[in-house]
Amino acid sequence: MIPTSHTLDPDDARNAAREVRKRRLQAFLFVVPLLVFIIFAFVAPITTMLYRSVHNPTVANLLPETLIALEDWSGEDLPDDTILIQFATDLKRMANERTSGQLADEINRALPGMSSVVKSTARNLRRVEDSAIATNGVALLLDANDRWSDPTTWRAVRDAGPIYSSSYYLTAVDMERTVSGGIAPRDTQIYKQLYTKTLKMALIITILTVLLGYPLAFFMAHAASGLANFLMVFVLLPFWTSLLVRTTAWIALLQTNGVVNSTLLALGITDQPIEMLYTQFATIIAMTHILLPFMVLPLYAVMRGIDNSFMRAAISMGSRPIGAWYRIYLPMSLPGLSAGALLVFIISVGYYITPALVGGVDGQMISNIIAFHMQQSNNWELAAALGSLLLILILVLYWLFDKFVGTSNIKLG
Amino acid sequence: MNEIRPDTFLRFDNVKKSYDQKSLVVKGFDIDVKEGEFITLLGPSGSGKTTVLMMLAGFESVTSGNIAIEGKSINKTAPNKRNIGMVFQNYALFPHMSVAENLAYPLTVRKLPKGEINDRVAKYLKLVELSNFGDRRPGQLSGGQKQRVALARAMIFEPALILMDEPLGALDKNLREQMQFEITRLHKKLGFTVIYVTHDQTEALSMSDRIAVFNDGVVQQCAPPSELYERPINAFVADFIGENNFVLGKVVSIEGCTAKVKTDTGTITTQTAAGLAVGNACKVSIRPEKLFIHPTTHAHENSLDVTFNTRIYVGDFIRYYFKLPNGTDVVVKVLNDLSAPEFDDGASAKLLSLIKNCIAFPIS
Known part of the structure; x- marks a missing residue:
């Protein structure tokens, strides 16, 4: 019998190490393009922005x-x-x-x-x-x-x-330095209110997309695949038309002499046109429409993986369908729901074009004021401070979400 | 409709199901099940057996006919009110709950006191030999353990009827045999009624009291395993259950329960199946293990002249492939003992059999 050794001799060890090095290098080469892109297109601009918000020479x-x-x-x-x-x-x-x-x-x-x-x-x-x-x-x-x-x-x-100053951050939260060097609220309160409004609108939009998207995704996930694919086209349709076209379509619908108002007038529901365009209502409804796919897609992907038998098992054990949904299906579909809600919420907090087009004064969000400071008032530093605060706000919300729901509960498919 | 026998627990009465309003998936299903019986619905996929199960569970509506438990129609009863336990092929254990919580689910739904729930969960975990697994998540269990939890969960609320939809389909062969034993043991011990759906005939034969063989939405035969195997009532059942050889021929005469059939290789005396008529074409079924190769000490009444084709060594037995003069293959299974003969290629041989092992079916 040939005696066999169970340890690596030096040659084997060298070969094994070379193999590992080669594989690491290959893995690194695969992600290099993305890394370079992220550094140029994301890390660098964000850093510049953060710097600008405190630096003004x-x-x-x-x-x-x-x-x-x-x-x-x-x-x-x-x-x-x-x-x-x-x-x-x-x-x-x-x-x-x-x-x-x-x-x-x-x-x-x-x-x-x-x-x-x-x-x-x-x-x-x-x-x-x-x-x-x-x-x-x-x-x-x-x-x-x-x-x-x-x-x-x-x-x-x-x-x-001063070259370095926190005054832009103070302004961004409606504060200023007093004569004595303390910090006091400014006379005009703009930004805090705007942040609150932005968060409130984002929350309403998220809830609306959940209310619209959850039943739809549920139906699609458990329908025959032909019907599901057909409905999926309708969900994806907004993706295939330009954002501008979709938003202007809402202008056509909501304006004073638009489709909705003329229908309401013709039906005798109102005597005079309702002001819908250039309001918060217009921003919310248009953004709900635009962001719905972001809710439906992760929900659908997760629900597709939930077999009928789970609900059936629960019901056969004596649970009412609604109870079975609440205790079995909802927790199982939660990863999709969290992913969708987080996507919609974060996208809508930073949304710009739709509020700008249909929001009027009332429906403006924080991004619009950031854009205003960059384009019109030329106050890049304040824009950067507002943007950084928005970033911090989103990070805090994400942290809260992770604490209460858990990021492991996010699933996109 | 037959008279309801006093011991009938579950009755399907001419139950039909159509999904598309054009064709029937289940075409008039009748069965009377006694309390404590183990009934298997066996059939190829698409034969309607799962649909029958889903109608019984209440997840599919009944197009026409009636399903009754203890004499009361349950057609209109909501599935959560039927008190029927279910076991699924994918186990359907709730992944976000521990094993104990899974078992407790049907009890919490029934709002039982907490102490009683804990006692019962412990009792049923012990019953399926998973006492130490109560805190685990289903994801941490093996397939066999998962299925035992699913079984316990279906039994824990003590339903009179448990439905199993291919429960062992996802397990490998060894585990499947273990679980067959486990299910039989629990069934004997607790005495619940089982309706079991499978397409695996060994499973059906080894576990059931009675088997209903489905094909094309119709029950071909509903009988105990041995009767199904020994006395299939038509060619489909003879072919579907176990392995079978078919020899084509023509009915020469019928006397009582036996018939004489003329084939290429001589006349055989056979048992008759329903619908057989003198002068018509028929096929004679003979099981591979009921054929003996000449010379043999077994008693025999029929003989077939064949030529040797090939022989396959399986281990515990040997499969011989012979050819009839018209080219049809005939398989013979011989125990791997000293009597297993050797043949040269193309050598002629004689196969022998008893009348009671040959059944002639009409060719429709």
Whole structure:
């Protein structure tokens, strides 16, 4: 009999290790394209956004010396003459470099109406000699506009200075710094309300898609495959038409002289058209329609895997059908329900195009205000702060979901 | 309709079922089942046996006819009110509940007190020899264990009737035999009535009191296993149950229960099946183990002249393949003992049999 060894000799070990290395390398090569794509298309932009929400060097670059001088200022009275002269000098330079507009925008965010003050003052100072500013700068500045005599203005200038600042986050939750350096609610409350409204609308949309999608998915999952496929086409149909077309179709339906109103009028249900378009109602109904497939597909995939025999077994044991559904079928279909609900909720929290088109003022969501700050008010930093908060909010919700439902209960098929 | 016998527990009376309003899947099913009987519905797939089971359970409606338990029609009774236990091929154990919770389910539905539920769960876990498995999830059990839990769950609320829909279909051969034994043991011990659906005839033959052979929505024969095997009433049953050889011939004469049939290889005397008429074509069935190869010490009345084709060694027995003059194959099973003969290729041989083992069926 040949004696056999049960341990690896060095050659075997080397070969085995080489094999493992090769397999690891292969596995890595398979995911490299995705990794690169994610870094460029997701990680990098998100990081930039997070950075931008706390980083704003504009004012610091424009007024470096004024800001240093302002550091020692108490904030109570008008700053010293030297500071005012320094500022006047800076403003003249900016007027010549044509960068005073940037400063105007930044100051205007904190103090509305300051844009024109900064710009006109800069225009006045442009043709004044440097020596005149050095001697008479204070008077020139204070004569140009009354607001330069107001300490509030100077506090705004000072507060716009730091390169790193949490002020955008404060604004995003409707707070501001007080004169004394504390934190207090702002006079105008916009964003908290908007976040609440966004979450509320997303919740309503999620519930509506569950109410519409669950029975449909249940029926499809247990229907003959021909019928199920036929119905599936109707579920997927919204996917195959452009989002814009679907949303404008809702405009046609809901507008004052639209299909719904003319039907209601013709049937005599109302005397005058109901305002449906450009309301929260329009946003909710259109988004429910658009997001329904995201609920139906995971539900259907999970329900397909639940054999009829489970319900039958429960019923044969004396359970009423509704009881059997609640105690047996619902827990078994929960992975699909969680996946669908999470998908719909998270997508609708960040939805932009539909509220923008059919939502009017009332139906706007947080994304629309983010877009507004990026496109119209040019306040990218605030947009980034709002976006980051949205991201954090979703992460918190996901964490809560994981805690109470468990992410292992998510199944897409 | 027959008179209802006093010991009839379950009765199907001319039950029909159509799914598409055009054709019948079950074409007039009749059966009387006594309390405690083990009835098997056996048939090829699509023969309507599962439909019968589902009508009994209440998951399919009855198109016409009547199903009655203890004389009361249950056609209109909701499935959850029928008090019928069910065992499924895929076990249908609830995956999100432990084994004990699964067993407790029918009891909690009936709102039994908690103490009694725990006692009964423990009792039935012991009965299926899974006492230590109460806290496990169904996913942690093997196939055989799952099916024993499913059995216990179907029995725990003490239904008078338990339906089993191919319960052993998903198990491998060894386990299947063990479970057959297990089901028979529980049935004997607890005395419930079983309606068992299967397409596996060994299972049916070894477990049942009576077997109803289904084909094409009609019960071909309903009889105890031995009668079904020894005395099939038509060619379908003879062919479907066990293995059989068929020899074509023509009926020459009929005298009482026996007939003379002329075949290519001589005249055989046979038992008669219903519908046989003199002068008509027929086929004679002879089981492979009821044929003996000449020379033999067995008594015999008929003989067939054949040529040897091939011989297959199976282990405990040997299968011989012979050819009749018209080319039909004839199989003979011989125990693997010293008497098993050897043949040269194409050698001629003589096969012998008794009259009681040959049955002539009319060819329809």
